[in-house]
Amino acid sequence: MCSGCQARRDWLLINHGRNVWVCCRCGDQWLEPEISRADFDALIGTPDVTNYPSVEQALTALGFDGAFAGIYLK
Numbered sequence: 001m002c003s004g005c006q007a008r009r010d011w012l013l014i015n016h017g018r019n020v021w022v023c024c025r026c027g028d029q030w031l032e033p034e035i036s037r038a039d040f041d042a043l044i045g046t047p048d049v050t051n052y053p054s055v056e057q058a059l060t061a062l063g064f065d066g067a068f069a070g071i072y073l074k
């Protein structure tokens with residue numbers, strides 16, 4: 001559960017090296033040590049790839065910069 005807004009889903013997962021970060025729609029982010037790289041790969045499968053110049057630009061483009069705080073999007 002997000003400590004910022006109590007959301008329980010609709011998160012963005014970001015993998016960097018061995019670490020997986022969870023990003024919430026409210027803008028909160030946290031390192032999730034219980035999700036391994038193998039878990040991440042199994043969850044993601046074979047994704048459509050979109051490259052962004054920076055993580056911040058990706059968060060904005062995908063709606064995880066706080067603009068949709070409190071909203072679950074399908």
Ligand SMILES: [Zn+2]
Nearest residue numbers: 002005024026
């Ligand atoms: Zn949140």
